[in-house]
Amino acid sequence: MNLHRLTLTQAIDKLKKKEISHAELYKDVHDAISEKNTELNIYLALDPEAVSKGEKLLNTPLAGVPIAVKDNFLTPGLETTASSNVLKGFMPPYESTVISRLKKSGGVVVGKTNMDAWAHGSSTETSDFGPTKNPRNPEYLPGGSSGGSAAAVAANLCIAAIGSETAGSIRQPAAWCGVVGLKPTYGRTSRYGVVAMASSTDTPGPIGKTVRDCALVFNHIAGHDPYNASTSTDPVPDLTKQLDGGVKGMKIGLCYVDHHALRGTPAADAVITAGKVFEQLGAVVEPVPVSDEVKPKHMLNPDYAIGVYTVVQRGEVSSNLARYDGVRYGGDRGAFGDEAKRRIMLGTFTLSHGYADKYYVRAQQVRSLIIQNFHELFSHYDVLISPTSPGFAQKLGASTQSPMYGELEDMLLEASSVSGLPGINVPCFRDPATNLYIGLNIMGNLWQEAKVIRAAHAYEQATDWNEWAKKS
Amino acid sequence: MKASPFTAATVQKIATLAHIPITDEEAGELAHGFTTTMDVVDKLGKVDVKGVTPTSQVTGFENVFREDEIDSSRMFTQEQALANGKRTHNGFFVVDQILDE
Secondary structure (H helix, E strand, C coil): CCHHHCCHHHHHHHHHCCCCCHHHHHHHHHHHHHHHHHHHCCEEEECCCHHHHHHCCCCCCCCCEEEEEECCECECCECCCCCCHHHCCCCCCCCCHHHHHHHHCCEEEEEEECCCHHHCCCCCCCCCCCCCCCCCCCCECCCCCCHHHHHHHHCCCCCEEEEEECCCCCHHHHHHHCCEEEECCCCCECCCCECCCCCCCCEEEEEECCHHHHHHHHHHHECCECCECCCCCCCCCCHHHCHHHCCCCCEEEEECCCCCCCCCCHHHHHHHHHHHHHHHCCCEEEEECEECCCCCCCEECHHHHHHHHHHHHHHHHHHHHHHCCCCCCCCCHHHCCHHHHHHHHHHHHHCCCCCHHHHHHHHHHHHHHHHHHHHHHCCCCCEEEEECCCCCCCECCHHHCCCCHHHHHCCCCHHHHHCCCCEEEEEEEEECCCCEEEEEEEEECCCCHHHHHHHHHHHHHHCCCCHHHHHC | CCCCCCCHHHHHHHHHHHCCCCCHHHHHHHHHHHHHHHHHHHHHHHCCCCCCCCCCCCCCCCCCCCCCCCCHHHCCCHHHHHCCCCCEECCEECCCCCCCC
Protein backbone atom coordinates (compact mmCIF):
# COMPACT_ATOMS: atom_id res chain seq x y z
CA MET A 1 0.00 0.00 0.00
CA ASN A 2 3.07 2.26 0.21
CA LEU A 3 1.91 3.76 3.49
CA HIS A 4 5.54 4.36 4.46
CA ARG A 5 5.56 7.13 1.87
CA LEU A 6 2.95 9.13 3.77
CA THR A 7 3.90 12.41 5.38
CA LEU A 8 3.44 12.75 9.12
CA THR A 9 0.39 14.95 8.61
CA GLN A 10 -1.18 12.45 6.18
CA ALA A 11 -0.42 9.43 8.37
CA ILE A 12 -2.00 11.00 11.46
CA ASP A 13 -5.05 12.03 9.46
CA LYS A 14 -5.55 8.57 7.94
CA LEU A 15 -5.03 6.80 11.27
CA LYS A 16 -7.52 9.08 13.03
CA LYS A 17 -10.11 8.62 10.28
CA LYS A 18 -9.48 4.86 10.50
CA GLU A 19 -8.70 4.77 6.78
CA ILE A 20 -5.56 2.83 7.70
CA SER A 21 -4.51 0.78 10.74
CA HIS A 22 -1.28 0.87 12.70
CA ALA A 23 -0.63 -2.72 11.61
CA GLU A 24 -0.80 -1.69 7.94
CA LEU A 25 1.34 1.43 8.44
CA TYR A 26 4.05 -0.36 10.44
CA LYS A 27 4.06 -3.31 8.02
CA ASP A 28 4.89 -1.01 5.11
CA VAL A 29 7.57 0.80 7.12
CA HIS A 30 9.12 -2.47 8.30
CA ASP A 31 8.96 -4.00 4.81
CA ALA A 32 10.80 -0.95 3.48
CA ILE A 33 13.39 -1.28 6.26
CA SER A 34 13.88 -5.00 5.49
CA GLU A 35 14.33 -4.19 1.83
CA LYS A 36 16.75 -1.29 2.17
CA ASN A 37 18.51 -1.21 5.52
CA THR A 38 21.20 -3.76 4.66
CA GLU A 39 22.35 -1.65 1.74
CA LEU A 40 21.87 1.82 3.23
CA ASN A 41 22.89 1.06 6.87
CA ILE A 42 20.43 3.55 8.37
CA TYR A 43 19.15 1.84 11.52
CA LEU A 44 21.49 0.54 14.25
CA ALA A 45 18.64 -0.80 16.41
CA LEU A 46 14.91 -1.39 15.94
CA ASP A 47 12.15 -1.71 18.52
CA PRO A 48 10.26 -4.95 17.71
CA GLU A 49 7.33 -3.78 19.85
CA ALA A 50 6.88 -0.44 18.07
CA VAL A 51 3.60 -1.38 16.37
CA SER A 52 1.90 -2.52 19.57
CA LYS A 53 3.02 0.71 21.26
CA GLY A 54 1.60 2.70 18.34
CA GLU A 55 -1.76 0.96 18.47
CA LYS A 56 -2.38 2.24 21.99
CA LEU A 57 -1.74 5.87 20.98
CA LEU A 58 -4.44 6.57 18.41
CA ASN A 59 -6.06 9.26 20.55
CA THR A 60 -2.88 11.30 20.98
CA PRO A 61 -1.76 14.23 18.79
CA LEU A 62 0.81 12.14 16.90
CA ALA A 63 -1.49 9.08 16.86
CA GLY A 64 1.26 6.48 17.36
CA VAL A 65 3.28 7.05 14.17
CA PRO A 66 6.78 5.54 13.76
CA ILE A 67 9.59 8.07 14.31
CA ALA A 68 13.29 7.41 13.67
CA VAL A 69 15.63 8.74 16.36
CA LYS A 70 19.32 9.60 16.11
CA ASP A 71 21.41 7.31 18.27
CA ASN A 72 22.68 10.09 20.56
CA PHE A 73 19.28 10.38 22.30
CA LEU A 74 19.04 8.21 25.40
CA THR A 75 16.24 5.66 24.97
CA PRO A 76 15.76 3.16 27.83
CA GLY A 77 15.19 -0.31 26.40
CA LEU A 78 17.02 0.53 23.17
CA GLU A 79 20.83 0.45 23.02
CA THR A 80 22.30 3.96 22.67
CA THR A 81 25.82 4.21 21.25
CA ALA A 82 26.17 7.60 19.52
CA SER A 83 27.66 5.33 16.81
CA SER A 84 30.79 4.80 18.92
CA ASN A 85 32.41 1.54 19.99
CA VAL A 86 33.03 3.18 23.37
CA LEU A 87 29.29 3.02 24.10
CA LYS A 88 28.61 -0.34 22.41
CA GLY A 89 26.06 -2.21 24.54
CA PHE A 90 25.12 0.85 26.62
CA MET A 91 21.53 0.61 27.89
CA PRO A 92 20.48 4.07 29.12
CA PRO A 93 19.06 4.18 32.66
CA TYR A 94 17.07 7.36 31.91
CA GLU A 95 15.29 8.97 28.98
CA SER A 96 16.10 12.15 27.08
CA THR A 97 13.49 14.90 27.49
CA VAL A 98 12.91 15.22 23.74
CA ILE A 99 12.05 11.52 23.50
CA SER A 100 9.84 11.60 26.63
CA ARG A 101 7.89 14.47 25.11
CA LEU A 102 7.68 12.83 21.70
CA LYS A 103 6.30 9.65 23.26
CA LYS A 104 3.86 11.54 25.48
CA SER A 105 2.48 13.23 22.34
CA GLY A 106 2.05 9.85 20.65
CA GLY A 107 5.28 9.38 18.72
CA VAL A 108 6.81 5.89 18.73
CA VAL A 109 10.57 5.34 18.51
CA VAL A 110 10.74 2.82 15.66
CA GLY A 111 14.54 2.60 15.79
CA LYS A 112 17.86 4.33 16.38
CA THR A 113 19.70 5.82 13.43
CA ASN A 114 23.34 5.85 12.46
CA MET A 115 25.36 9.05 12.81
CA ASP A 116 28.92 10.31 12.83
CA ALA A 117 30.45 8.85 16.00
CA TRP A 118 29.68 11.30 18.84
CA ALA A 119 28.15 13.56 16.12
CA HIS A 120 31.69 14.52 15.10
CA GLY A 121 31.39 15.01 11.39
CA SER A 122 29.26 15.85 8.39
CA SER A 123 29.27 12.56 6.51
CA THR A 124 28.03 9.74 8.83
CA GLU A 125 31.24 8.12 7.62
CA THR A 126 32.98 8.44 10.99
CA SER A 127 30.44 6.02 12.53
CA ASP A 128 32.18 3.05 14.13
CA PHE A 129 29.41 0.92 12.59
CA GLY A 130 30.03 1.79 8.95
CA PRO A 131 28.77 4.67 6.80
CA THR A 132 25.15 5.27 5.91
CA LYS A 133 24.54 5.61 2.18
CA ASN A 134 22.46 8.34 0.57
CA PRO A 135 19.09 6.86 -0.47
CA ARG A 136 18.94 9.29 -3.40
CA ASN A 137 22.08 7.70 -4.83
CA PRO A 138 23.91 5.07 -2.75
CA GLU A 139 27.32 5.95 -4.24
CA TYR A 140 27.12 9.17 -2.24
CA LEU A 141 27.23 10.20 1.41
CA PRO A 142 24.07 11.25 3.25
CA GLY A 143 25.88 14.07 5.09
CA GLY A 144 25.92 14.24 8.85
CA SER A 145 26.05 14.02 11.65
CA SER A 146 22.30 13.18 11.61
CA GLY A 147 22.83 11.27 8.35
CA GLY A 148 20.87 8.20 9.43
CA SER A 149 17.82 10.24 10.40
CA ALA A 150 17.86 12.26 7.16
CA ALA A 151 18.35 9.09 5.12
CA ALA A 152 15.51 7.33 7.00
CA VAL A 153 13.18 10.16 5.96
CA ALA A 154 14.45 10.25 2.36
CA ALA A 155 14.07 6.47 1.97
CA ASN A 156 10.63 6.47 3.67
CA LEU A 157 11.92 4.12 6.37
CA CYS A 158 10.00 6.20 8.94
CA ILE A 159 7.28 8.84 8.93
CA ALA A 160 9.45 11.53 10.52
CA ALA A 161 12.76 11.67 12.42
CA ILE A 162 14.63 13.35 15.25
CA GLY A 163 18.15 14.68 14.80
CA SER A 164 20.44 17.09 16.59
CA GLU A 165 22.58 19.93 15.29
CA THR A 166 25.70 21.55 16.63
CA ALA A 167 26.69 23.26 13.37
CA GLY A 168 24.87 21.84 10.39
CA SER A 169 24.12 18.33 11.65
CA ILE A 170 20.38 18.59 10.92
CA ARG A 171 20.38 20.93 7.94
CA GLN A 172 23.35 19.59 5.96
CA PRO A 173 22.21 15.92 5.84
CA ALA A 174 18.66 17.15 5.14
CA ALA A 175 20.11 19.09 2.19
CA TRP A 176 22.11 16.16 0.83
CA CYS A 177 19.19 13.73 1.24
CA GLY A 178 16.59 16.12 -0.23
CA VAL A 179 14.40 16.40 2.88
CA VAL A 180 13.39 19.11 5.36
CA GLY A 181 15.35 19.70 8.58
CA LEU A 182 14.61 22.31 11.24
CA LYS A 183 17.31 23.46 13.64
CA PRO A 184 15.54 25.37 16.43
CA THR A 185 17.04 28.26 18.40
CA TYR A 186 19.65 27.07 20.92
CA GLY A 187 17.77 26.53 24.19
CA ARG A 188 14.40 25.95 22.54
CA THR A 189 14.73 22.15 22.78
CA SER A 190 16.24 20.31 25.73
CA ARG A 191 19.71 18.73 25.67
CA TYR A 192 18.87 16.57 28.69
CA GLY A 193 19.68 12.98 27.84
CA VAL A 194 21.43 13.78 24.55
CA VAL A 195 25.02 12.54 24.37
CA ALA A 196 26.84 15.84 24.76
CA MET A 197 29.08 17.17 22.02
CA ALA A 198 29.39 20.97 22.16
CA SER A 199 27.07 22.10 24.94
CA SER A 200 26.94 25.76 23.93
CA THR A 201 25.48 24.90 20.49
CA ASP A 202 23.91 21.37 20.63
CA THR A 203 20.24 21.63 19.61
CA PRO A 204 17.77 18.77 19.00
CA GLY A 205 15.29 19.20 16.15
CA PRO A 206 13.03 17.46 13.64
CA ILE A 207 13.86 16.06 10.19
CA GLY A 208 10.76 15.48 8.12
CA LYS A 209 9.21 15.11 4.70
CA THR A 210 7.61 18.57 4.63
CA VAL A 211 7.87 21.91 6.43
CA ARG A 212 4.45 21.23 7.96
CA ASP A 213 5.68 17.93 9.41
CA CYS A 214 8.73 19.60 10.97
CA ALA A 215 6.55 22.35 12.44
CA LEU A 216 4.30 19.71 14.02
CA VAL A 217 7.15 17.70 15.55
CA PHE A 218 8.75 20.92 16.83
CA ASN A 219 5.50 21.78 18.67
CA HIS A 220 5.70 18.50 20.56
CA ILE A 221 9.38 18.47 21.53
CA ALA A 222 10.18 22.15 22.26
CA GLY A 223 9.91 24.09 25.50
CA HIS A 224 11.44 24.69 28.89
CA ASP A 225 12.94 21.71 30.71
CA PRO A 226 13.86 22.00 34.38
CA TYR A 227 16.54 19.36 33.73
CA ASN A 228 18.35 21.61 31.23
CA ALA A 229 18.95 25.08 32.65
CA SER A 230 19.80 26.58 29.25
CA THR A 231 16.29 25.98 27.88
CA SER A 232 14.11 29.07 27.55
CA THR A 233 11.11 29.62 29.81
CA ASP A 234 9.37 31.62 27.06
CA PRO A 235 6.16 30.12 25.65
CA VAL A 236 6.72 28.01 22.52
CA PRO A 237 4.97 29.32 19.40
CA ASP A 238 2.58 26.93 17.62
CA LEU A 239 4.51 26.69 14.37
CA THR A 240 1.69 24.91 12.52
CA LYS A 241 -0.29 28.15 12.83
CA GLN A 242 2.52 30.07 11.13
CA LEU A 243 2.66 27.98 7.98
CA ASP A 244 0.30 30.06 5.87
CA GLY A 245 1.56 33.50 6.91
CA GLY A 246 3.31 33.97 3.58
CA VAL A 247 6.28 36.21 2.78
CA LYS A 248 4.51 39.27 1.37
CA GLY A 249 6.43 42.30 2.59
CA MET A 250 9.16 40.20 4.21
CA LYS A 251 12.73 41.50 3.83
CA ILE A 252 15.08 38.68 2.90
CA GLY A 253 18.89 38.87 2.77
CA LEU A 254 20.66 36.64 0.24
CA CYS A 255 23.93 35.44 1.79
CA TYR A 256 27.22 33.80 0.80
CA VAL A 257 26.45 33.43 -2.94
CA ASP A 258 29.27 35.89 -3.71
CA HIS A 259 31.84 33.99 -1.60
CA HIS A 260 34.78 32.86 -3.72
CA ALA A 261 34.05 29.18 -2.98
CA LEU A 262 30.46 29.50 -4.19
CA ARG A 263 30.24 32.04 -6.99
CA GLY A 264 28.76 30.40 -10.11
CA THR A 265 28.24 26.99 -8.47
CA PRO A 266 24.95 25.03 -8.73
CA ALA A 267 24.35 25.75 -5.01
CA ALA A 268 24.70 29.53 -5.46
CA ASP A 269 22.61 29.52 -8.65
CA ALA A 270 19.82 27.49 -7.04
CA VAL A 271 19.63 29.88 -4.10
CA ILE A 272 19.68 32.97 -6.34
CA THR A 273 16.74 31.37 -8.20
CA ALA A 274 15.02 30.72 -4.85
CA GLY A 275 15.45 34.42 -4.09
CA LYS A 276 13.50 35.20 -7.28
CA VAL A 277 10.72 32.86 -6.12
CA PHE A 278 10.49 34.83 -2.89
CA GLU A 279 10.34 38.09 -4.87
CA GLN A 280 7.45 36.71 -6.94
CA LEU A 281 5.72 35.84 -3.66
CA GLY A 282 5.95 39.48 -2.58
CA ALA A 283 9.16 39.55 -0.51
CA VAL A 284 11.94 42.08 -0.91
CA VAL A 285 15.20 40.22 -1.55
CA GLU A 286 18.57 41.94 -1.29
CA PRO A 287 22.09 40.55 -1.67
CA VAL A 288 24.20 40.62 1.52
CA PRO A 289 27.86 40.86 0.49
CA VAL A 290 30.56 38.89 2.34
CA SER A 291 32.88 41.14 4.33
CA ASP A 292 36.07 40.81 6.39
CA GLU A 293 34.66 43.09 9.08
CA VAL A 294 31.32 43.76 10.74
CA LYS A 295 29.60 46.51 8.76
CA PRO A 296 25.99 47.33 7.92
CA LYS A 297 24.24 44.97 5.51
CA HIS A 298 27.31 42.77 5.15
CA MET A 299 27.82 39.16 6.22
CA LEU A 300 31.02 38.37 8.08
CA ASN A 301 33.38 36.13 6.11
CA PRO A 302 32.50 32.46 6.81
CA ASP A 303 36.23 31.72 7.17
CA TYR A 304 36.03 33.27 10.63
CA ALA A 305 33.09 31.11 11.65
CA ILE A 306 35.08 28.01 10.64
CA GLY A 307 37.89 29.07 12.97
CA VAL A 308 35.54 29.95 15.83
CA TYR A 309 33.59 26.73 15.50
CA THR A 310 36.70 24.59 15.24
CA VAL A 311 38.15 25.98 18.47
CA VAL A 312 34.91 26.17 20.46
CA GLN A 313 33.64 22.77 19.38
CA ARG A 314 36.93 20.94 20.01
CA GLY A 315 37.24 22.61 23.41
CA GLU A 316 33.75 21.59 24.48
CA VAL A 317 34.30 18.09 23.06
CA SER A 318 37.47 17.61 25.06
CA SER A 319 35.59 18.60 28.20
CA ASN A 320 32.39 16.64 27.50
CA LEU A 321 34.15 13.44 26.44
CA ALA A 322 36.38 13.45 29.51
CA ARG A 323 33.52 11.63 31.27
CA TYR A 324 34.14 8.49 29.23
CA ASP A 325 36.57 6.88 31.62
CA GLY A 326 35.28 3.32 31.22
CA VAL A 327 34.35 3.10 34.90
CA ARG A 328 30.60 3.78 35.15
CA TYR A 329 29.71 2.86 31.58
CA GLY A 330 31.31 2.31 28.20
CA GLY A 331 34.69 1.01 27.14
CA ASP A 332 38.09 2.59 27.81
CA ARG A 333 39.47 5.65 26.02
CA GLY A 334 41.51 3.57 23.59
CA ALA A 335 38.20 2.65 21.90
CA PHE A 336 37.62 6.17 20.53
CA GLY A 337 37.69 6.38 16.74
CA ASP A 338 40.18 8.57 14.87
CA GLU A 339 37.91 11.62 14.53
CA ALA A 340 36.98 11.63 18.23
CA LYS A 341 40.66 11.31 19.18
CA ARG A 342 41.54 14.23 16.89
CA ARG A 343 38.83 16.45 18.33
CA ILE A 344 39.40 15.60 21.99
CA MET A 345 43.15 16.16 21.64
CA LEU A 346 42.90 19.39 19.65
CA GLY A 347 40.43 20.71 22.23
CA THR A 348 42.77 19.71 25.01
CA PHE A 349 45.53 21.65 23.26
CA THR A 350 43.52 24.86 22.67
CA LEU A 351 42.37 24.88 26.30
CA SER A 352 45.77 24.06 27.76
CA HIS A 353 47.89 26.43 29.81
CA GLY A 354 49.54 29.05 27.63
CA TYR A 355 47.21 28.53 24.65
CA ALA A 356 43.72 29.17 26.05
CA ASP A 357 43.96 32.97 25.65
CA LYS A 358 45.50 32.72 22.22
CA TYR A 359 42.87 30.33 20.84
CA TYR A 360 39.84 29.74 23.03
CA VAL A 361 39.31 33.27 24.34
CA ARG A 362 40.02 34.84 20.95
CA ALA A 363 37.55 32.45 19.29
CA GLN A 364 34.88 33.45 21.80
CA GLN A 365 35.63 37.12 21.06
CA VAL A 366 35.22 36.58 17.32
CA ARG A 367 32.02 34.70 18.19
CA SER A 368 30.79 37.94 19.80
CA LEU A 369 31.54 39.81 16.56
CA ILE A 370 29.60 37.21 14.54
CA ILE A 371 26.63 37.63 16.91
CA GLN A 372 26.91 41.41 16.60
CA ASN A 373 26.94 40.99 12.80
CA PHE A 374 23.72 38.95 12.85
CA HIS A 375 22.14 41.45 15.24
CA GLU A 376 22.88 44.16 12.75
CA LEU A 377 21.55 42.08 9.82
CA PHE A 378 18.31 41.17 11.59
CA SER A 379 17.64 44.86 12.19
CA HIS A 380 17.26 45.05 8.38
CA TYR A 381 16.01 41.59 7.41
CA ASP A 382 13.28 39.21 8.60
CA VAL A 383 15.19 36.13 7.44
CA LEU A 384 18.47 35.37 5.68
CA ILE A 385 18.84 32.73 2.96
CA SER A 386 21.90 30.86 1.72
CA PRO A 387 22.87 27.49 0.31
CA THR A 388 22.84 24.93 3.15
CA SER A 389 25.96 23.21 1.83
CA PRO A 390 28.45 24.51 -0.76
CA GLY A 391 27.42 21.70 -3.12
CA PHE A 392 25.79 18.36 -3.77
CA ALA A 393 26.43 15.28 -1.64
CA GLN A 394 29.98 13.98 -2.00
CA LYS A 395 30.99 10.42 -2.81
CA LEU A 396 31.63 7.79 -0.15
CA GLY A 397 35.16 8.22 1.19
CA ALA A 398 35.23 12.01 0.78
CA SER A 399 35.35 12.73 4.50
CA THR A 400 38.70 11.00 4.89
CA GLN A 401 40.42 13.38 2.47
CA SER A 402 40.87 16.35 4.84
CA PRO A 403 40.94 16.88 8.61
CA MET A 404 38.80 19.97 7.95
CA TYR A 405 36.21 18.15 5.80
CA GLY A 406 33.25 18.76 8.12
CA GLU A 407 34.10 22.39 8.73
CA LEU A 408 34.26 23.11 5.00
CA GLU A 409 30.93 21.34 4.36
CA ASP A 410 29.29 23.32 7.15
CA MET A 411 31.00 26.67 6.49
CA LEU A 412 27.69 28.34 5.60
CA LEU A 413 25.94 27.15 8.77
CA GLU A 414 28.61 27.57 11.41
CA ALA A 415 28.17 31.33 11.86
CA SER A 416 24.46 30.94 12.61
CA SER A 417 25.11 27.90 14.82
CA VAL A 418 27.72 29.55 17.04
CA SER A 419 25.18 32.40 17.37
CA GLY A 420 22.38 30.00 18.40
CA LEU A 421 20.09 31.02 15.52
CA PRO A 422 17.26 28.88 14.14
CA GLY A 423 17.32 27.67 10.54
CA ILE A 424 15.70 25.23 8.20
CA ASN A 425 16.73 23.30 5.11
CA VAL A 426 14.26 22.87 2.26
CA PRO A 427 15.12 21.19 -1.07
CA CYS A 428 15.62 23.80 -3.82
CA PHE A 429 17.16 21.87 -6.74
CA ARG A 430 17.58 18.30 -7.98
CA ASP A 431 20.15 17.21 -10.51
CA PRO A 432 18.32 14.72 -12.75
CA ALA A 433 21.63 13.09 -13.76
CA THR A 434 22.60 12.03 -10.22
CA ASN A 435 19.26 12.41 -8.38
CA LEU A 436 21.12 14.54 -5.80
CA TYR A 437 19.73 17.68 -4.18
CA ILE A 438 20.75 21.21 -3.28
CA GLY A 439 19.26 22.65 -0.09
CA LEU A 440 18.07 26.16 0.71
CA ASN A 441 18.99 27.36 4.21
CA ILE A 442 16.61 29.90 5.77
CA MET A 443 17.90 31.51 8.98
CA GLY A 444 16.05 33.66 11.49
CA ASN A 445 16.93 35.72 14.53
CA LEU A 446 16.94 34.11 17.99
CA TRP A 447 13.50 32.63 18.87
CA GLN A 448 12.12 33.54 15.42
CA GLU A 449 11.33 30.01 14.21
CA ALA A 450 7.91 31.34 13.16
CA LYS A 451 9.37 33.54 10.41
CA VAL A 452 11.66 30.73 9.27
CA ILE A 453 8.69 28.37 8.98
CA ARG A 454 6.56 30.93 7.15
CA ALA A 455 9.24 31.51 4.54
CA ALA A 456 10.03 27.80 4.20
CA HIS A 457 6.41 26.76 3.76
CA ALA A 458 5.75 29.53 1.25
CA TYR A 459 8.77 28.40 -0.77
CA GLU A 460 7.85 24.72 -0.57
CA GLN A 461 4.30 25.43 -1.76
CA ALA A 462 5.48 27.64 -4.63
CA THR A 463 7.97 25.14 -6.05
CA ASP A 464 8.02 21.47 -7.10
CA TRP A 465 11.27 20.27 -5.51
CA ASN A 466 9.63 18.49 -2.57
CA GLU A 467 7.98 15.28 -3.79
CA TRP A 468 5.90 14.84 -0.59
CA ALA A 469 4.63 18.42 -0.52
CA LYS A 470 3.24 18.00 -4.03
CA LYS A 471 0.95 15.21 -2.92
CA SER A 472 -0.47 16.89 0.17
CA MET B 1 49.70 34.24 15.71
CA LYS B 2 51.07 31.61 13.37
CA ALA B 3 51.17 28.29 15.21
CA SER B 4 54.38 26.34 15.16
CA PRO B 5 53.95 22.98 13.41
CA PHE B 6 53.04 20.08 15.68
CA THR B 7 55.55 17.27 16.16
CA ALA B 8 54.95 13.67 17.21
CA ALA B 9 56.42 14.60 20.60
CA THR B 10 54.04 17.52 21.21
CA VAL B 11 51.13 15.32 20.10
CA GLN B 12 52.16 12.62 22.60
CA LYS B 13 52.19 15.26 25.32
CA ILE B 14 48.63 16.33 24.42
CA ALA B 15 47.60 12.64 24.31
CA THR B 16 48.82 12.22 27.87
CA LEU B 17 46.85 15.29 28.99
CA ALA B 18 43.72 14.01 27.20
CA HIS B 19 44.27 10.49 28.52
CA ILE B 20 44.07 9.04 25.01
CA PRO B 21 46.46 6.18 24.23
CA ILE B 22 48.05 6.61 20.79
CA THR B 23 50.87 4.90 18.94
CA ASP B 24 53.94 6.75 17.62
CA GLU B 25 52.66 6.23 14.10
CA GLU B 26 49.31 7.82 15.01
CA ALA B 27 51.17 10.71 16.67
CA GLY B 28 52.92 11.48 13.40
CA GLU B 29 49.67 11.48 11.42
CA LEU B 30 47.88 13.56 14.04
CA ALA B 31 50.70 16.13 14.05
CA HIS B 32 50.19 16.67 10.34
CA GLY B 33 46.39 17.00 10.71
CA PHE B 34 46.65 19.37 13.67
CA THR B 35 49.00 21.65 11.75
CA THR B 36 46.50 21.81 8.85
CA THR B 37 43.61 22.53 11.22
CA MET B 38 45.42 25.21 13.19
CA ASP B 39 46.45 26.94 9.94
CA VAL B 40 42.71 27.47 9.34
CA VAL B 41 42.15 28.61 12.92
CA ASP B 42 45.01 31.10 12.56
CA LYS B 43 42.79 33.23 10.30
CA LEU B 44 41.18 34.43 13.53
CA GLY B 45 44.44 36.27 14.19
CA LYS B 46 43.51 38.76 11.44
CA VAL B 47 40.41 39.93 13.30
CA ASP B 48 40.62 42.99 15.54
CA VAL B 49 39.14 41.82 18.85
CA LYS B 50 40.45 44.62 21.07
CA GLY B 51 37.92 45.32 23.81
CA VAL B 52 35.47 42.63 22.59
CA THR B 53 33.84 40.60 25.39
CA PRO B 54 34.03 36.83 24.75
CA THR B 55 30.69 34.98 24.38
CA SER B 56 30.21 31.53 25.86
CA GLN B 57 26.40 31.60 26.20
CA VAL B 58 24.42 32.88 23.23
CA THR B 59 20.89 33.50 24.50
CA GLY B 60 21.83 35.86 27.29
CA PHE B 61 20.92 33.58 30.17
CA GLU B 62 22.69 34.22 33.43
CA ASN B 63 22.76 32.09 36.53
CA VAL B 64 19.71 29.82 36.60
CA PHE B 65 18.88 28.53 40.07
CA ARG B 66 16.73 25.77 41.46
CA GLU B 67 15.90 24.62 44.95
CA ASP B 68 18.54 22.31 46.42
CA GLU B 69 16.11 19.45 46.95
CA ILE B 70 16.35 15.73 46.37
CA ASP B 71 14.25 14.63 43.40
CA SER B 72 13.74 10.95 44.18
CA SER B 73 12.06 10.34 40.80
CA ARG B 74 15.45 10.89 39.15
CA MET B 75 17.56 8.83 41.55
CA PHE B 76 19.13 5.59 40.35
CA THR B 77 19.03 2.46 42.45
CA GLN B 78 22.46 1.04 43.15
CA GLU B 79 21.64 -1.68 40.63
CA GLN B 80 20.79 0.86 37.91
CA ALA B 81 23.91 2.90 38.62
CA LEU B 82 26.11 -0.17 38.29
CA ALA B 83 24.25 -1.76 35.36
CA ASN B 84 26.53 -0.41 32.62
CA GLY B 85 29.82 -0.74 34.52
CA LYS B 86 32.23 -3.22 32.96
CA ARG B 87 33.92 -4.05 36.29
CA THR B 88 31.96 -4.08 39.56
CA HIS B 89 32.53 -5.78 42.90
CA ASN B 90 30.12 -6.05 45.86
CA GLY B 91 28.05 -3.09 44.71
CA PHE B 92 31.05 -0.86 43.83
CA PHE B 93 32.80 0.16 40.63
CA VAL B 94 36.29 -1.24 40.28
CA VAL B 95 38.89 1.34 39.19
CA ASP B 96 42.58 1.14 38.37
CA GLN B 97 45.04 2.02 41.09
CA ILE B 98 46.48 5.51 40.52
CA LEU B 99 48.70 5.91 43.59
CA ASP B 100 51.91 4.00 44.11
CA GLU B 101 52.42 1.97 47.29
